[in-house]
Structures are given as C-alpha cells and as structure tokens.
Amino acid sequence: MPQPPTLKISEIFFSAAGEGLRQGEPTVFIRLSGCNLRCSFCDTRYAWKGGKELRPDEIIGQIALIKKKYRVNWVCLTGGEPLLQDLRPLVRLLKKAGYRIHLETNGTRPLSFKPDWLTVSPKPPEYKITGDGRRLAAEVKLVVCRSLKLEEIKRIRQKFPGKIPLLLQPQSNAAWSYKKAWGLYWQAVQAGLKNIRLSCQLQKIYGTK
Numbered sequence: 001m002p003q004p005p006t007l008k009i010s011e012i013f014f015s016a017a018g019e020g021l022r023q024g025e026p027t028v029f030i031r032l033s034g035c036n037l038r039c040s041f042c043d044t045r046y047a048w049k050g051g052k053e054l055r056p057d058e059i060i061g062q063i064a065l066i067k068k069k070y071r072v073n074w075v076c077l078t079g080g081e082p083l084l085q086d087l088r089p090l091v092r093l094l095k096k097a098g099y100r101i102h103l104e105t106n107g108t109r110p111l112s113f114k115p116d117w118l119t120v121s122p123k124p125p126e127y128k129i130t131g132d133g134r135r136l137a138a139e140v141k142l143v144v145c146r147s148l149k150l151e152e153i154k155r156i157r158q159k160f161p162g163k164i165p166l167l168l169q170p171q172s173n174a175a176w177s178y179k180k181a182w183g184l185y186w187q188a189v190q191a192g193l194k195n196i197r198l199s200c201q202l203q204k205i206y207g208t209k
C-alpha cells in the first residue's frame with residue numbers, strides 16, 4: 001500500500017497554549033514549515049523555510065513520546081501556514097489516537113478538514129479570509145502591529161458572526177505594543193464592536209516556547 005506523503009515539519013514540542021482563548025491549556029505543538037505570507041512582525045520566521053520531512057506515523061510516534069511525560073489531549077497545528085500542506089492523513093491518525101485538534105491559520109487557504117478549535121489570524125495588508133475561515137472560526141486573533149487601525153478592526157469584525165470573539169494581541173512585549181493594543185481595545189469597545197477581547201502571548205511573558 002502506498003505510504004501517505006511526508007509533511008515538512010519545523011518543530012514538535014510540548015507547552016502551555018500561549019495565545020487565544022485556549023491560553024494555558026497543555027498542548028503539543030506541531031509547527032509546519034512554509035508560509036505564503038511574509039509579515040514584517042513575524043516571530044516564527046525560522047519556519048518559513050527548511051523543516052524535516054516526516055511521515056504522519058513518525059509524527060504520531062513523537063507525540064506519543066511527549067504524552068508519556070505529560071498528560072495532554074490537545075494538538076495544535078500551526079506554522080508557518082499549516083494549510084499549505086495536506087494535513088488529512090495526519091489528522092486521521094490524530095483523531096484515531098483520540099487527540100483534539102486546534103488549527104491556527106492566517107485564513108488565506110481553504111480548510112481541508114474540520115478542527116475542534118479554529119483560530120483565524122488574518123494578516124495585513126489585505127487581511128484576506130476564506131469563506132471556510134469565516135464560517136468555522138472559534139476565535140479571530142488580530143496582531144496589533146504598527147499599521148493596525150480601528151477602521152481595519154471594524155472591517156474584520158464585520159466578516160465574522162458577532163458571537164465569535166475577536167482578540168487584540170500585542171505584536172511583542174515592547175511597551176509601544178501593549179500601549180497600542182490597550183488604546184485600540186478601548187476605541188473598539190467605545191465604538192460598540194461586539195466581542196472584543198484584550199489578549200497577550202503567554203510564552204513571551206513566561207519566556208517559554
């Protein structure tokens with residue numbers, strides 16, 4: 001029987017989820033290599049290129065080793081942009097092994113499967129979001145970069161159902177970044193935008209991955 005194709009993997013590691021509404025949950029991260037965007041504020045540039053070719057069963061084997069050490073039920077597929085690769089064979093194995101799957105995407109690619117939790121994090125300058133992303137997002141995460149303005153937040157808010165939280169996440173731990181996120185948060189709340197949440201990246205506060 002032919003083997004499913006390999007995936008290009010940047011890294012696999014255990015940590016507490018650092019971003020979004022799943023913050024703090026024990027999670028195995030599978031970072032896929034390659035991205036179709038080149039955001040100036042990207043903090044995972046090392047995942048743009050390279051990566052190790054691994055078969056889905058080899059990835060499951062690595063997760064099983066992690067699971068021997070930590071009680072963990074969530075796996076987060078992130079990148080780079082994970083939807084540039086065919087995730088379906090890996091997802092089948094993950095589901096068979098009983099994991100819950102969190103997918104983190106920039107929203108520019110159609111979904112190839114339905115995750116248990118979907119984070120859509122649209123990126124400038126276009127903030128392109130596919131129909132799948134709009135329908136299935138559990139949360140929308142906006143990086144508060146230097147160019148982000150209230151008008152853009154309003155435009156993105158309208159693309160998703162009001163019940164889906166929209167998180168404003170500082171770009172970095174720099175003072176300007178927190179200040180800007182705080183300012184935009186208040187403007188958005190005062191403008192009456194639905195379900196706006198102020199957020200942060202736990203991994204940058206705790207100095208973890």
Ligand code: SF4
Binds near residue numbers: 038041042043
């Ligand atoms: S979409 Fe994400 S991974 Fe890709 S360049 Fe932008 S911040 Fe980096």
